[in-house]
Amino acid sequence: MSDAKAERGQQWLERLLQLAGLPAQVDVTCQDDAYWLTIESSALTPEQVSALVGEGGKAIDSIQYLANAILNMGCDEELQAAYTLELAGYRQKRQEELRSKAEEVARQVRETGESIEIADLSGAERRQIHTLLKDSEDLETFSRGQEPHRTLVVRLR
Structure with missing residues (x-):
């Protein structure tokens, strides 16, 4: 792959796996401006x-x-990239679970008018639900609390 950001990510992760004694190769694809x-x-x-x-x-x-x-430390902005790690379909499956969760919570908030807090999400998963619901004209999302007990709140605007 000729893309320098992709090569940097692939080489870094393969080296990390090698240091951990794990015999795995890394494939790189670009999806939605992320590697x-x-x-x-x-x-x-x-x-x-x-x-x-x-x-x-x-x-x-x-x-x-x-x-x-x-991989982004000390890089100029044009050299920075977003990297997503995938293994055995975990990310793809989790994205579908989060999409379903976001849709269900949005439906409940619209039906009841009451806000809902979602716990047990990583920072990346909270950002993903924020992104999934950001275009909803009638809903807003925000995070509350301190790690490791931070929650995502969905409520009517």
């Missing part, structure tokens, strides 16, 4: 996949945070 770094799971054991994803996605979220922080 998806997909860890090939075929050479990994189910236990290794489970450890890389972590409980509730905590490990893959942490690695993704680290990738974005390290």
Whole structure:
């Protein structure tokens, strides 16, 4: 791949996996102005996949945070990129779950007129629901509280 941002992300993640003793290659695709770094799971054991994803996605979220922080640190804005890590379909499945959750919560708020708090979301997942609902003319979202007990609130405008 000739894209320097894609190559940087791929090389960084493959090196991290190598240092961790995990024999996995990384494929890169560009989707919605973000680089998806997909860890090939075929050479990994189910236990290794489970450890890389972590409980509730905590490990893959942490690695993704680290990738974005390290790969963008000290870079001019035009060289910065957003990286999303994928492994064994986890991100795709989680995105669908979050989309369904956002639609259900939006429906409930519209029906009852009462705000709803959503707990147990990572910072990236809260941002995703903010993004999914940002174009709703009748709804607004905001985060409340301090980590690790931060929640997302959806309410009528």
